[in-house]
Amino acid sequence: MIDVANTVADTAASLTWTLPHAVAGTMVLSLNAYVLLAGADFGGGVWDLLARGQTRDTQRALIAHAIGPIWEANHVWLVLVVVLLFTCFPAAFAHLATVLHIPITLMLVGIVLRGSAFTFRTYDSTRDAVQRRWGLIFSISSVLTPVLLGVCLGAVAAGRVPMMPAATAATLSFTARFVDPWATSVFAWAVGALTLALFASLAATYLTVETGDAVLQRVFRRRALQSQAAVVATALGTLWLAREASPPLYAALTQGAGVPALHALTALSALITCWALSRHHFRMARLAIVAEASCLVWGWAWAQFPWLLPPDRSITALAAPRITLSLTLGALSVGTLILLPSFVYLFRVFKSPGAGFLPDDEAVTVPEDRAGP
């Protein structure tokens, strides 16, 4: 037992930064972008579901206004992660898609329903019942999808999806092979809850900046603080559960190199988020929560490093041939040259300080007959 642990530690120590690591780093970067951008779009769906009070309809209109022009572009970050995974780590993709078939399928259903229901609501009749029907599908799938995404990542991080010889895998029962790795892992579900809380918190914090209306700002400021509390609680809970679920992961999360600094940075940005929210410094809160979420993503990646599929398959071991990796990285660099200015332009058009709601904007429908009693 000790021998195995030592060997593992030795291999980890002897690993240096290589081409596969550069690709894996790019994938984490894309996932980070997905969390910050698409995560907030899903979070918007959560707040659509939970919209309450007299301003319920304006809350929903603000959310729709905020995510309408950008959610499709934001969604592509996930496609990029998947494409990088199957191009540069094909064996890992094949394995994950096999063992996590059920949660991934459910997540896909969520992705399909979220995107299409949101678009259908935008273009369908503005009658109350119709809007509510699409809105319900949109918001419920916005809740389910992040949870399932988190469950998949959590199951992998905890080493519940180990690679094994095909012959061994074939001897396992259906539940042992396809259900237990994710469904029975409390840790994985905790990561799911953390993902949901984080996405909701990102959305609420961003929304305080998206509106100039004091009432809406107050609503989403409260929501942001509440969900920030949920993020802290689920993050600590996840850490506590990791101790049972996966000792190596727990060790990496508590004693790894540079971990204290990362934890400190995460805690600091969470504190700044709360302070800035309570002081109505909404732009600063947005910046702080971006830092906080990025710390969480990179903290997870760093804790799992150097394993792509813990406990024993490293990033280098699962990588595709060099030529594929270098060509993909080359394509990524060229693509980024086109992509980054495009993204900057997109966000300048829709998210710059002067770009508030314009009544003549296409496809932004404010229901005229939903004023309520």
Added chain:
Amino acid sequence: MSDLEFARAQMAMSLAFHIVFAVVGIGMPALMVIAEWRWLRTRDAMYLELAKRWAKGTAILFAVGAVSGTVLSFELGLLWPTFMEHAGAVIGMPFSLEGFAFFTEAIFLGIYLYAWQRIPPKAHWWAGVVVALSGALSGAFVVCANAWMNAPEGFAMVDGVVTNVDPIDAMFNAAAPSQVLHMTLAAYAACGFAAAGVHAYALRRGTPHRAFHRAALQIALMMGLPAAVLQPLSGDISARSVAERQPVKFAAMEGHLRTGPANFVIGGWPDEATLTHRGALEVPGALSFITTGSTKTVIPGVDQVPAEDRPPLAIVHTAFQIMIGCGMLMMALAAWGAWRTWRRRRGQGAALPDDRAFLLAVILASPLGFVAVEAGWTVTEVGRQPWIVHGILRTADAVTPMPGLGVTFALFTALYLGLAVAVVFLLRRQILKTGIRQLPLGLTGEMPIP
């Protein structure tokens, strides 16, 4: 049904569903950009309204295309993990590039749809151009990856392990040029014909907005008809390429069952056991003549390979005939339109939009492009069977070990049926707003058409 059959059915259903939206993502942006260009040139508000109408249709369809495309990228692994394990490193290149093209398309479509009031008209038009170009590019990249499954190259298979990977060679494989050309033209033809049908319907039924629908019809026909004329030529290039690389697939398409001088087989139902046709009309030696210039040339038939290496003959042959039939009808309509335009230039006959017979033909022909796309993809995919990678990996060996695939098949079928119903309902609603039913415009709360 076995799990393998369910996996194939789910993949087929997902592709058949997605392809419609992918085609729309290529064709519709081109239409709206042309309309907006005319608005910039003439400052006639009618063209602006037309661009906005088409943009709304694009928005609904593009969203469904984006999410159903995401499903496909996951399904490659969910259903065919062994395939992706071997092929991922080889054909990931076009998928990565497609990722970027799709990114660009999504970003600029967001700008196009929501920034009418926010950026200068010229910049807005350029955003539309980027959407149209990146849409066409992303389609081309994905077709490159599919072409590799027909013409696998850029790697070596040693003891079941993929080595000597050359992603560039794999991307620019022998089947890629003809498939990309054929698919891109198909997208423009299908969208042009479908859009033309909608506006021809409005004109024929009678509408207070004749000028609007005439302009729309003209633009749609200008895109659809030339594509329909060029498509049979690109089809010929494709067929020759298939005949060279995949002779059994070619034979199955043409219904050429036994090796020998090849007849041109029209219709008919091939019997897989006896290798004979039932109810076919055969032109003796014609296929040999078309492919080689001599009626006597021996062409390999499906009997060249044992039964387990043949694709399902009836499906491939029938789908191929449907595609050809649609293509011929579309080309005939294009010829008719060209002839009428020529006569009109000489001062004879009515203008096209006033010709009720021509309008009826356009209405009837409007689904043909999409039918041909579906049939054509059936030929490509079913014709490649039993291989997932031609000659290298069998579909049966690539399927996931996950049991109970009937459940996911049922799930996605229900999901896509629901989406299809919703999309049809919403598009109908958008089209109704253009005044076909002559609803009092105030009721819809929409901007009246000039």
